[in-house]
Amino acid sequence: MGLLILWLTSTAVPADAASLAGAAADNVVQDRVPLDYLPALKGDYFPLTDRASGRVHHVYVRYPEGYDATAATRYPVVYVLDGDSLFPLLAPTHLFLHYDEQLPEAIIVGIAYGGFDPAINKRHVDFTAPGSDTTTEQGGAPGFLAFLRTQVVPEVERRHAADPARRMLVGQSRAGYFVLWSALQDPDLFWGRIASNPSPGPAREQLFARSLPHTRDDLHVVVASGTRDTAERQRIARDWTTHWMAPSSVPPWQVTLLTMQDGTHAATIGESYRRAMFWLFREDIAAPVD
Incomplete structure (x- = not known):
């Protein structure tokens, strides 16, 4: 050819x-x-087939500046859902936050489907828990969480200088729902979770189910909610954080709600990530007053 x-x-x-x-x-x-000529995205790529679903996921990895796999340094790892769109946005964002705000460098991992076509992109399946109002096609969240736990995370940590104690999971909208749901299902898997403008359902009730046991006492969940998002999405962000911040809930994580003034559903993700990272790493950096 x-x-x-x-x-x-x-x-x-x-x-x-x-x-x-x-x-x-x-x-x-x-x-x-x-991508060799885009240094802000310099790193690794590998396809990974979900053994349960048979679907291929495309895993993109951005290395920290000065990354040396042979050195003793181990980096936090940020796992970004909807990597098709969010990886090329948040990977350079993290670099700039390191430059300007002294945010610790991190390995950024984007988990992508390889396209937006629903025939390929199964976010509506993978990011929805089984519930009373889910369709027969939805409800794939348990399988996708198992894929993260048994395949994605081990492969990333096998290949790269990752710190297993500081894993983070980032999701927007329907993926934000998954982030919150996964916090209940496997609290210890991620040290920090960021749910930006999470969707309220289907399977809304699963976000308020009893949390499974945990062993760590240093876990965190950040929920970001834009004031220009829909009333229903703003409500689920408030309801979830209010419920899990209540003393009677005894949650396995520290929880905070970030209200993004004039924030929209999707376009504010960069600023949501910035503020969430300041909160997660507040003991490592002097975050500016917003």
């Missing part, structure tokens, strides 16, 4: 353009677009 394209272009365009076309053809043959 590459040779055919080179022959056609060499007969019809100048040499410089032909060279460019040939380089483009090589990329097509490789079936990928290189």
Whole structure:
């Protein structure tokens, strides 16, 4: 295929353009677009097949600045759901926060489906718990949590200089629901969780079920809610944090609600991430007063 394209272009365009076309053809043959020239996203990539569902997930990894896998340093790891869109946004955001605010560097892991087409992107399945109002197609959250626990996290920690004691999980909207649900189902798996504008349902009742046992006493959950998001989403953010901050709940984590003034449902995720990270790492950095 590459040779055919080179022959056609060499007969019809100048040499410089032909060279460019040939380089483009090589990329097509490789079936990928290189990220090598985007240093803010420098890191690793590997596909990972969920053994239960059979679906392939694309795992992108951004290395901390100055990363050396052979050194003794171990880094916090931020696992980003909906990596198709959020990984290329939050990976450079974390770098800038390290530059400007002295936020500790971290390995950023984006878990992507490889497209937005519902035939490929199964977020409506993976991020919804079984409940009284879920459809037969939904309710895949237990399987996806098992995928994270038994495949994604072990593979990342096998490949990279990760600190198992400081794992974080970030989700937006439906993925934000999953972040909150997972906090009840496996509290110890992630040291910190960030749920930005979580969806209220289906399976809303599962967000208020009894938390499973935990062994750690240093766990954290941050819920961010934009004032320009829907009233229903703002309500679930308030209800969840109020419920789990009540002394009678005895939650396994410290909880905080961040109200994002003028924040929208999706476009404020960068600022939500910034403020959530300040809260999670408040003992490591002097966060500015908002």
